[in-house]
Amino acid sequence: MKFSLFTEIQCPAGSSPEMRLNEFLDQAELADQLGFRGFWIAEIHCQPRFSLLSVPYVVLGAVARRTGRLRLGVAVNTLPVHHPVQLAEQAALLDVLSHGRMDFAAGGGHPHSRAYECFGADHKSTHDIMVEGLDIIRKAWSEETLTYDGKYYQIPEVVVNPKPVQKPLPSFYMATSSLEGVEIGARLGINMFLPIHTRTPEQVVEYASAYWERLEKHGHERKDRELGLLVPMHLAKTTAEAKARSEAGIMSYFKTIADMRTDYIHWLTLRGVELPVRLGRSGAGQPVTYETVCLQHAIVGDSQFAIETLRDLGQKTGATYFLIWMNIGAIPHGLVVESMEQFAREVMPNL
Numbered sequence: 001m002k003f004s005l006f007t008e009i010q011c012p013a014g015s016s017p018e019m020r021l022n023e024f025l026d027q028a029e030l031a032d033q034l035g036f037r038g039f040w041i042a043e044i045h046c047q048p049r050f051s052l053l054s055v056p057y058v059v060l061g062a063v064a065r066r067t068g069r070l071r072l073g074v075a076v077n078t079l080p081v082h083h084p085v086q087l088a089e090q091a092a093l094l095d096v097l098s099h100g101r102m103d104f105a106a107g108g109g110h111p112h113s114r115a116y117e118c119f120g121a122d123h124k125s126t127h128d129i130m131v132e133g134l135d136i137i138r139k140a141w142s143e144e145t146l147t148y149d150g151k152y153y154q155i156p157e158v159v160v161n162p163k164p165v166q167k168p169l170p171s172f173y174m175a176t177s178s179l180e181g182v183e184i185g186a187r188l189g190i191n192m193f194l195p196i197h198t199r200t201p202e203q204v205v206e207y208a209s210a211y212w213e214r215l216e217k218h219g220h221e222r223k224d225r226e227l228g229l230l231v232p233m234h235l236a237k238t239t240a241e242a243k244a245r246s247e248a249g250i251m252s253y254f255k256t257i258a259d260m261r262t263d264y265i266h267w268l269t270l271r272g273v274e275l276p277v278r279l280g281r282s283g284a285g286q287p288v289t290y291e292t293v294c295l296q297h298a299i300v301g302d303s304q305f306a307i308e309t310l311r312d313l314g315q316k317t318g319a320t321y322f323l324i325w326m327n328i329g330a331i332p333h334g335l336v337v338e339s340m341e342q343f344a345r346e347v348m349p350n351l
Contacts, residue, residue, distance in 0.1 A: 001322065040103070088141060089140075135150075174191065193227075240301055298328075306343065
């Protein structure tokens with residue numbers, strides 16, 4: 001099993017962007033020292049309370065200068081709101097700057113952040129645009145001169161600079177919360193990320209099974225692919241202590257995303273715009289209790305509980321890669337650090 005960290009860097013009331021970013025940089029430096037494989041950060045636009053990560057490659061550039069072995073990636077690059085050549089350039093430059101530590105993940109992003117409307121992207125063509133975008137990025141990194149003639153992108157003879165320094169090229173990951181996305185990723189033979197915080201345990205197992213089955217259906221070797229799960233987590237000496245000290249911070253995240261969803265639906269309705277299909281399929285933003293979060297959508301407890309739950313998730317889904325989300329919502333920095341240290345000391349060695 002491999003373990004990286006993940007964050008969206010929420011900015012709750014009473015905090016400042018500068019403070020939250022500095023805390024994240026300290027957490028990334030600690031993660032490097034503790035032996036986590038990497039740190040994935042989100043890309044989210046137009047929602048300042050929900051996330052500070054509108055330009056994630058700037059943030060990862062800062063992390064690269066403070067770390068020596070930690071792998072760095074954006075989870076996920078929201079392909080439909082970018083030109084793929086621009087993303088290929090940014091990611092490759094991070095790879096050069098970090099001496100080959102860049103990982104790459106693609107997805108449709110949050111379905112209710114207004115990013116699609118802001119950048120003029122098409123909700124209905126998300127997956128088709130992603131397929132072309134991923135093809136372009138791979139060609140941009142591997143071919144001396146890039147020429148592309150597709151449905152969504154027409155690119156003349158251009159030199160995409162720089163190229164990644166990693167040999168072989170970085171593997172692609174795709175994150176999804178739908179069976180349609182699973183099918184696309186399996187057809188392309190891409191490594192997959194699934195979130196447990198917006199899906200039920202039954203759905204996570206269903207999507208994982210579909211991924212492995214459809215990989216083989218499309219002629220890809222299962223042993224050459226990787227499934228990862230995004231897992232919110234908070235650890236303490238006892239489960240009772242973990243639940244008590246993380247409840248307010250974790251639930252602030254679920255309240256923020258629910259408020260954002262409600263606001264987005266109201267905004268679209270007032271404009272007379274049809275609700276995107278992706279919005280209806282996403283579980284993110286639906287009302288949820290803390291009891292349900294602890295039971296289905298996060299690992300909140302002591303170290304032994306974390307070990308047992310991660311093993312169970314791995315056995316049921318075939319996942320061997322976990323993106324651990326310690327600083328979800330408004331959990332205080334000091335408690336995030338304690339949870340990270342406990343995980344590295346007591347959980348990782350047993351897995």
